[in-house]
Amino acid sequence: MKKIELITRNELETRFKECLQQRRMPDYFLYIGEQRGNKSWHNVNSCKELPICAQLTDLLRQSLPSLVDSFPRNLSLVSIGVGRGEKERLLLEALLKRGLSRYYAVDISSRMIDEALRAVADLKVDKVGLVAFLEDLPLLRQYWSPPILLCLLGNTFCNFDPNYILALIWGQLEESDLLLLDCHLLSDQMEESNDPGQEQIERIYRTEPTMRFSINPLVQRGFDTDNCVFHLEFRPVETDIGLVYKTNKQLQVLKNTTISCGQDTVSLSSGDVIQLGFTYKYTRQQAEEYLRRNGFEKLQTFLSSDGENLLLLVRKGQEGQGSPGKASLGEKD
Numbered sequence: 001m002k003k004i005e006l007i008t009r010n011e012l013e014t015r016f017k018e019c020l021q022q023r024r025m026p027d028y029f030l031y032i033g034e035q036r037g038n039k040s041w042h043n044v045n046s047c048k049e050l051p052i053c054a055q056l057t058d059l060l061r062q063s064l065p066s067l068v069d070s071f072p073r074n075l076s077l078v079s080i081g082v083g084r085g086e087k088e089r090l091l092l093e094a095l096l097k098r099g100l101s102r103y104y105a106v107d108i109s110s111r112m113i114d115e116a117l118r119a120v121a122d123l124k125v126d127k128v129g130l131v132a133f134l135e136d137l138p139l140l141r142q143y144w145s146p147p148i149l150l151c152l153l154g155n156t157f158c159n160f161d162p163n164y165i166l167a168l169i170w171g172q173l174e175e176s177d178l179l180l181l182d183c184h185l186l187s188d189q190m191e192e193s194n195d196p197g198q199e200q201i202e203r204i205y206r207t208e209p210t211m212r213f214s215i216n217p218l219v220q221r222g223f224d225t226d227n228c229v230f231h232l233e234f235r236p237v238e239t240d241i242g243l244v245y246k247t248n249k250q251l252q253v254l255k256n257t258t259i260s261c262g263q264d265t266v267s268l269s270s271g272d273v274i275q276l277g278f279t280y281k282y283t284r285q286q287a288e289e290y291l292r293r294n295g296f297e298k299l300q301t302f303l304s305s306d307g308e309n310l311l312l313l314v315r316k317g318q319e320g321q322g323s324p325g326k327a328s329l330g331e332k333d
């Protein structure tokens with residue numbers, strides 16, 4: 001078991017300062033930091049208001065018997081944004097029966113990597129933890145050799161611009177590699193009539209634990225929770241495939257304050273608005289359309305019985321079939 005840190009705590013702290021100076025706080029800062037940050041994630045992850053991650057784990061568990069048949073022998077499992085690695089444990093147990101090369105757990109949170117490696121400590125497979133941005137996939141790929149099963153699980157796909165993340169992955173996969181990704185879908189109810197679904201999503205994401213989780217990186221650096229208002233909207237945005245729903249999360253600062261970032265500080269003024277990370281909600285057709293447009297070919301699709309969660313196994317399509325064309329690699333966050 002080995003852990004390689006491609007980015008240090010100090011570099012992340014500098015990144016935090018730069019983002020905050022631009023009044024942005026991307027989602028990956030939610031997972032970095034002292035135990036309190038990760039504990040918050042555990043609370044949100046397991047709390048009854050936000051069962052998405054648990055539902056996605058259930059869907060993977062149910063789909064495994066059929067999924068495993070598509071896996072070539074002796075592949076390596078690479079999970080980007082691995083988190084606590086619960087889903088990867090399920091996959092590894094199934095893969096071990098077919099012969100498995102290695103397990104690479106990638107996450108920007110060093111503590112998550114520790115947890116993910118601990119979660120499979122008893123399994124007989126070579127394990128490598130990589131503390132890195134998944135955006136650095138072109139650098140990371142030097143660590144493994146094909147064939148790989150690349151996992152992007154826990155609804156992480158929906159936290160990125162879809163064309164950006166799919167083009168990034170497409171560019172680094174070989175013909176023999178597979179991609180497994182999941183997402184929590186826009187409910188039919190929401191598609192048919194905006195309001196009820198919109199309220200439902202806002203209810204999920206505007207819960208007390210979610211709000212505390214969203215503010216936690218600032219709280220850890222000396223921010224007072226009473227010094228802000230949390231705004232969350234769920235709205236349709238026009239994209240290359242039509243209207244897609246997206247959350248918009250912001251923190252409005254109420255009083256002048258100073259945030260410590262390592263050796264430095266960032267001053268925030270009353271009225272400042274800090275833009276937080278986002279989540280897209282796609283219909284099944286939209287998620288599949290993004291994959292097709294970005295050059296992926298569907299191998300297996302699993303939909304939960306309530307129609308709310310989707311798990312897709314895909315591979316790079318043949319040359320010329322829906323190659324990533326217009327998809328462009330945009331900004332990191």
Ligand SMILES: C[S@@+](CC[C@H](N)C(=O)[O-])C[C@H]1O[C@@H](n2cnc3c(N)ncnc32)[C@H](O)[C@@H]1O
Pocket residue numbers: 027028031032053080081082083084085087106107108109112132133134135152153154155156
């Ligand atoms: C929504 S959680 C999902 C965790 C896990 N895959 C699951 O299914 O429960 C997202 C994970 O991705 C990591 N993450 C978020 N943005 C990242 C980035 N840009 N680079 C690397 N890891 C990232 C977080 O630290 C967190 O562990």
